[in-house]
Each structure stands twice: as C-alpha cells, then as structure tokens.
Amino acid sequence: MTVLASSFVQEVQTWAYNWSPVVMMLFFAALIYLMWRTLKVMPKVKPQQIKPSSGQSVSFADIAGVDDAKGELREIVEFLRDPREFEALGAKVPKGILLHGPPGTGKTLLAKAVAHESGAQFFAQSAAAFVEMFAGLGAARIRRLFAIARKHEPAIIFIDELDAVGGRRGSDISGEKDQTLNQLLVEMDGFSGGSGRLVVIAASNLLDKLDPALLRPGRFDRQVFVAPPDVKGREGVLAVHTRDKPLGDVELGLVAAQTSGLTGADLANICNEAAIFAARRRAPQICARDFDSAIERVIAGVQSRRVLNDHEKRVVAYHEAGHALCGELLPSVDRVHRISIVPRGRALGYTLNLPAEDRYLKTREELLDYMTVLLGGRVAERVVFGQVTTGASDDLKRVAEIAHTMVHDFAMGTAGLGRSPDGGVRLSETTLRIRDEERQDLTEEARRAAQKLIVAHRPQLDALAGELLEREVLDRDAIDRVMAGVPRLERAPGVGLRVVAAAQALEGAPGVAVTHDAQPE
Ligand SMILES: Nc1ncnc2c1ncn2[C@@H]1O[C@H](COP(=O)(O)OP(=O)(O)OP(=O)(O)O)[C@@H](O)[C@H]1O
Numbered sequence: 001m002t003v004l005a006s007s008f009v010q011e012v013q014t015w016a017y018n019w020s021p022v023v024m025m026l027f028f029a030a031l032i033y034l035m036w037r038t039l040k041v042m043p044k045v046k047p048q049q050i051k052p053s054s055g056q057s058v059s060f061a062d063i064a065g066v067d068d069a070k071g072e073l074r075e076i077v078e079f080l081r082d083p084r085e086f087e088a089l090g091a092k093v094p095k096g097i098l099l100h101g102p103p104g105t106g107k108t109l110l111a112k113a114v115a116h117e118s119g120a121q122f123f124a125q126s127a128a129a130f131v132e133m134f135a136g137l138g139a140a141r142i143r144r145l146f147a148i149a150r151k152h153e154p155a156i157i158f159i160d161e162l163d164a165v166g167g168r169r170g171s172d173i174s175g176e177k178d179q180t181l182n183q184l185l186v187e188m189d190g191f192s193g194g195s196g197r198l199v200v201i202a203a204s205n206l207l208d209k210l211d212p213a214l215l216r217p218g219r220f221d222r223q224v225f226v227a228p229p230d231v232k233g234r235e236g237v238l239a240v241h242t243r244d245k246p247l248g249d250v251e252l253g254l255v256a257a258q259t260s261g262l263t264g265a266d267l268a269n270i271c272n273e274a275a276i277f278a279a280r281r282r283a284p285q286i287c288a289r290d291f292d293s294a295i296e297r298v299i300a301g302v303q304s305r306r307v308l309n310d311h312e313k314r315v316v317a318y319h320e321a322g323h324a325l326c327g328e329l330l331p332s333v334d335r336v337h338r339i340s341i342v343p344r345g346r347a348l349g350y351t352l353n354l355p356a357e358d359r360y361l362k363t364r365e366e367l368l369d370y371m372t373v374l375l376g377g378r379v380a381e382r383v384v385f386g387q388v389t390t391g392a393s394d395d396l397k398r399v400a401e402i403a404h405t406m407v408h409d410f411a412m413g414t415a416g417l418g419r420s421p422d423g424g425v426r427l428s429e430t431t432l433r434i435r436d437e438e439r440q441d442l443t444e445e446a447r448r449a450a451q452k453l454i455v456a457h458r459p460q461l462d463a464l465a466g467e468l469l470e471r472e473v474l475d476r477d478a479i480d481r482v483m484a485g486v487p488r489l490e491r492a493p494g495v496g497l498r499v500v501a502a503a504q505a506l507e508g509a510p511g512v513a514v515t516h517d518a519q520p521e
C-alpha cells in the first residue's frame, strides 16, 4: 500500500516538474489577456484638434463685452502668425494665458474664437479628462497632449476648467491630482524642447483656489479676468444673439440697462426665451414685451401655479409694497422697475430694482440703505398686521450676509481691520464678540430706518398694496402715480437722511430746501 502511495506522489511530482513551464506560460498569458481587456475598457481621451475652418467656428465678432480679454488674445494670435516684429525687439511669446471669471462670461467662447482666427494648430482638452482613478494616467495624458502639440508648432493648447487639476497641491489624499499638476508644471517649463511657439490657454472659475506655482510668470504669466459685461457690453452681447432674429419694437439699450450683473450666457438665454415667447404668440417679430417676459423669467423664475388665499395675498402685497416704498424713498437705492405678487419660482412676489448705471464701489450708507430695503418687507408686515410670517426668510438671509461682509471683510465696523475668520487671520474671542454685536447693530439700524420710513409714509404703503392686490403687477408708471409729490430722501456727506422738498413743492429752487431731518439714530 505504502509503495503504491509513494509511487503516485512521485508520478505527480514528475508531471509537475515536466509541465510547470507550460502552466506558468498559460498563467501569464491569461494575465496579459486580462490586462489587455482592462486597458480596452478604460476610457480613451484624445485631445481634440480643432481646424480653423471647422463648421461650428466662432469668430471674435461673435463675442461682445469682453474687450480686455479679446485684446490680450488678439495679441497672442498676432504673435503666432508673425513673430518677427516681436522677436526683433527680443520679446518672447507668453507661455500661458489664464482666463478666469464667473461661469458664463464667455471664456470657452474666447478660446474657440482663438482657434478659429489664429491660423495655428489648436488642441483642446478639458482638465477633467486628466482626472482618472489610475495613478499616473493623468500625467501621461498631459505628456501626450504636449508632445502632440509640440510636433505641430506653432500651436495653442486649450485646457478648459483648469480647477479640476489646478487646485493647491497637498489637499488630495491619493496624490494622483498632484502628480498630474506636477506634470503640467514641468511641461509648461518647456524643458522637453520645441521652438517655444507653443501657447497654453486655460480657463478657470476660481483663481484663489489654483496652485500658486501655476500662476507665477513663466507659466500662466498673463491672467485675464473675464468679467460680466457692463451696459455697453450687454448691448453688444444682445446684438450678437439677436442677429438672426426678427426684431420689432425692441430697444436693446433698454434691455441692457435692465439686466445689470447678468453674464453673456444669461443674456443669450434671455434672447432665446424672448424668441420662444414670440413664437408662442404666433407673432412674426420679437417685441419689447417678449423681452420683458423673458427677463422676468430668467431673473425671477418660472411662474408657478401656487394659489394663495386672500389673507396671504394681502400679506404678500404689503410685504412687496414695503420693499418698494423703502426703495423709492432712499437716495442710493436703484429705482423700482416693477412690483409683482404673481408667484414665480420659489418667491411669492418680487420687487425688481433697476440700476441707473453699473457701479463698482459701495459706501457704508449705500449698503445700509440696501439692507433697509430688504427689511422693508418684514417691517411692513409687522406694522400692518402686527405679526410676522416666514415669507421674509430670503431677505433676512441676505441682510445677515451683507452685515457679515460689512463688518468682517470691509471693516466698516470699529473692531480693527483684520480680515474675517475664513480670511486666514486668527481673531480673539473678544474681537469676534464685538464684531458680532456690530453686525447686530447694523441690522438694527437698518430695521429702525425701515420702520421709520414705513410708519411715516403709511398712506403710500396702503396705496401701493391696494393697487397690487387689484392689478398684481405694478410698472414704473403706476409706482410714479402713487409716489407723486412724495420727496425722495437725500443724504448730505457726513449727515444722516434728510427730506428734501420736491421741485414742485418749492418754486424756483428745486431739490434744496430742507424740511425736516429723518436721520436714523
Ligand atoms: N461675451 C459674450 N458674447 C456673446 N455670447 C456670450 C458671451 N459670453 C457668453 N456668451 C454665451 O454664453 C454661452 C456660454 O459661454 P461660455 O461657455 O464661454 O462660458 P464660460 O465662461 O466658459 O463658462 P464656464 O466657466 O461655466 O465654463 C456661449 O455659448 C454664448 O452663447
């Protein structure tokens, strides 16, 4: 028996000895096959090469309102087309241009225009394509992108949404993103050859979040802020997007004035919505009222089917009348363009203010006035009905935000000039407490101002609310009728609010006589 067993073991051993190389080879073959399959499944991301003559091309003429960025990019295009003039003076092509700004201001569009106009080879890839689960793959893709571009110099590389890989290093646990970014830094230093006629254009929303090494001269030496357009720019964008639409009695300048703060993408959306409104009316042309509806829809949201009961309607009417009244009386607040108590989006009603011009700086008083307008709705509810509702939650949130930034970011309080806690400066408990009190003081000051205005102008409040309940939407003319003869307050430097007599009340001396002080204490 034992002899039989031992001979069997021996047989197995010899078999294994003879066949082991074959088994091993089969095993490796299976392994290689498996890896090959995995590689096939992995997404292949090739950089997109855009030919200047491609069908969907965008030209610089299609972009309005971002002249600074256009100027910078035009220069690069010139440089790549004919470098002699610049090289004669010893100038080098800038290596990188970083377009940054809020979403929808036209960064991707600018890059497309460069692709069309430069005559250079253009390679585009979104930074998100570099982010992959497999370590080192992102870096390899960057290497490949630059290698391909270098072969076709003069060339432009466009990396969209740079934030995806450009964030500060050290924050990514896996290290894959850092590796990708390091590779980008190395490639931009251009150690691996090329004639130096390779420009990298990148687009990003948040400059603050990007790694400082990316931003130093020699990499993205030019950083161009692509801001939302000003009033002239908005008119230009509207003109671009209505080029192929039949327009009726529309004044684009007026539409531009009504859309302060909106980006190019918003304006494009408004033009499209206006065309849809006109088509729904089966009108042959797009008219001013289509644009009005479109603006309302884009700014305030889609009209909702919520039905309010009579009491709720009264509350909303007084709430909006409170906002509008404060807005009409205070000197630095934009004039009210329209009040509505038709529910839209999440809002039950809204007051639309129209800035007369684009403004870039605000004083403490102007911010306080704005807070007063925001609190006007809540105060009107309290004055009229003796109770408050949940309707003011959005206003209260914005008031809190403004008060916070006033004290912490703009140092409009008294407790030191240090930046906010999130600004990276440590503040003592005492400073924080003082600032907290200051915030509350500012809010209280605004609330008292609103209370004073509303109590003193109760007849106008009632009239506005009454008209709103009757007609649901009040335009500038209707508001003017209610406010006729009521003087707008004025603020002399260093003094609180004063009531200035309206022109018709004081013959010969328009807007000077001081009747009584309405200084918020
Ligand atoms: N200055 C402009 N002139 C004309 N159209 C514009 C302009 N800015 C934006 N648009 C319109 O808005 C659309 C979106 O713009 P784009 O894709 O360039 O935004 P972006 O700045 O790249 O935004 P994001 O940061 O979100 O990527 C464009 O396709 C275009 O129709």
Ligand SMILES: [Mg+2]
Pocket (backbone or CB within 6 Å): 107, 108, 109, 160, 161, 203
């Ligand atoms: Mg973009």
